[in-house]
Amino acid sequence: MDQTQAPIIEPDVSFARRIIENGGDTLKKCFQCGNCSAVCNVTPDNAPFPRKEMIWAQWGLKDRLIGNADVWLCHQCNDCSAHCPRGANPGDVMAAIRNISFAHFAPFGLGALFTSKKYLPLLLLLPVVLIGVAVSFGSKQGFMSIKPIVFSNMMPVHVIDLVFLPTVGLAALAALIGVSNIMKSFKARTPGVSGQPGPMIPAAIKTVLGILKHEKMAQCEANAPRTIAHQMLFYGFFALLATTTLVAIMYWINKLGIGSVSATPLALAHPVKLLGNAGALLAFIGVSIIYKRRLTGDPKNVGKTGYYDSFFGTVLFWTITTGILAEIFRLIDISPAAFGVYYIHLVLVFTLLVYAPYSKFAHMLYRFMALTYSNAARRSKERVE
Ligand code: SF4
Ligand code: SF4
Numbered sequence: 001m002d003q004t005q006a007p008i009i010e011p012d013v014s015f016a017r018r019i020i021e022n023g024g025d026t027l028k029k030c031f032q033c034g035n036c037s038a039v040c041n042v043t044p045d046n047a048p049f050p051r052k053e054m055i056w057a058q059w060g061l062k063d064r065l066i067g068n069a070d071v072w073l074c075h076q077c078n079d080c081s082a083h084c085p086r087g088a089n090p091g092d093v094m095a096a097i098r099n100i101s102f103a104h105f106a107p108f109g110l111g112a113l114f115t116s117k118k119y120l121p122l123l124l125l126l127p128v129v130l131i132g133v134a135v136s137f138g139s140k141q142g143f144m145s146i147k148p149i150v151f152s153n154m155m156p157v158h159v160i161d162l163v164f165l166p167t168v169g170l171a172a173l174a175a176l177i178g179v180s181n182i183m184k185s186f187k188a189r190t191p192g193v194s195g196q197p198g199p200m201i202p203a204a205i206k207t208v209l210g211i212l213k214h215e216k217m218a219q220c221e222a223n224a225p226r227t228i229a230h231q232m233l234f235y236g237f238f239a240l241l242a243t244t245t246l247v248a249i250m251y252w253i254n255k256l257g258i259g260s261v262s263a264t265p266l267a268l269a270h271p272v273k274l275l276g277n278a279g280a281l282l283a284f285i286g287v288s289i290i291y292k293r294r295l296t297g298d299p300k301n302v303g304k305t306g307y308y309d310s311f312f313g314t315v316l317f318w319t320i321t322t323g324i325l326a327e328i329f330r331l332i333d334i335s336p337a338a339f340g341v342y343y344i345h346l347v348l349v350f351t352l353l354v355y356a357p358y359s360k361f362a363h364m365l366y367r368f369m370a371l372t373y374s375n376a377a378r379r380s381k382e383r384v385e
Helices: 013-021 035-039 051-059 069-073 079-083 090-105 117-138 157-189 200-213 226-255 271-296 307-331 335-354 360-376
Strands: none
Touching: 013 051, 013 090, 035 051, 035 079, 051 090, 069 090, 069 360, 079 090, 090 157, 090 307, 090 360, 117 157, 117 307, 117 335, 157 226, 157 335, 157 360, 200 360, 226 271, 226 307, 271 307, 307 335, 307 360
16 A cells, blocks of 8 residues: 555543543443344445544544534434443433534533533623623612513613614624635535535525424433423423513614504513513423423433533523523512512523524534435435334
């Protein structure tokens, strides 16, 4: 063999160590039998995962793993882990590689702040101070004693916009850069793809339809109960997002004099309020089931819970919970509790949205892009029952 054409392998021991630290601590047990790839319901037949990723992870082949779309096609159902004769957990190794990817692809050099809990106080301090300053300058005097309780007396909508629009805008920019970076990597590093992928728009439509049905996750066996909970969280979250958008639109319609529509707080029977409350309830039940399974389920089935999972899961759970509690305290007219919980809710919303490109929240975007790329490249497995 011509040695000048031999593939160059550049092991990175520190990368293998990071996988281990992020939940992939069983990777060294793998002896490459291939059972995991055989039982995985979603892997393509051509260059299937996760067997190849296991050996690459053992060798610390960062360049092959980071930006490999296959890593994002895995839904951590853990069927592979349940069938591994060596007790390795490939599902957790794939999840660990995804978690490391958040810091790798998101820009502005902020990824390191999200890798360890030692930075958590700093990350929380920013929204605590920012929203505290906004409340002290923007609130109505004596807002705590004004009846009925109206949250915009503490944080007027234009002040919320002042705090959230630039910061969420920056987060959206970071997310777009992250998506652009990961797409370049998919094209360069995904095994089993030959030639140029096909058109992206039909592939994206196919991905959206698959996600709405949770098509891939529904094929999981070991971690099957998660699917319905994830669907509830997914639809609840988007109902809450739609509610927030509609409330903002209604506010600006009134403010700019374009028309006259209901102002907040909306009556309980108002359609937008009904949408918001239904979304909150759905999201709360979904996130509670996922959270409980993570805390009490068999790690072999539910997967290992690393720092990225804890950070995202905890922030998401308490964002939804504080939103519900703030409304309950408002309705039963307990001002200090209502405004106090609402303040914490705003801090958590900031943490969830503004840090999204660096946290596990970004998995929504990156998995969407990987599935779309994979559909365009005809890499997805078409299941034949
Ligand atoms: S089933 Fe286990 S030992 Fe076999 S290739 Fe997969 S991870 Fe390795
Ligand atoms: S966790 Fe599930 S989707 Fe991921 S590789 Fe294993 S069997 Fe496949």
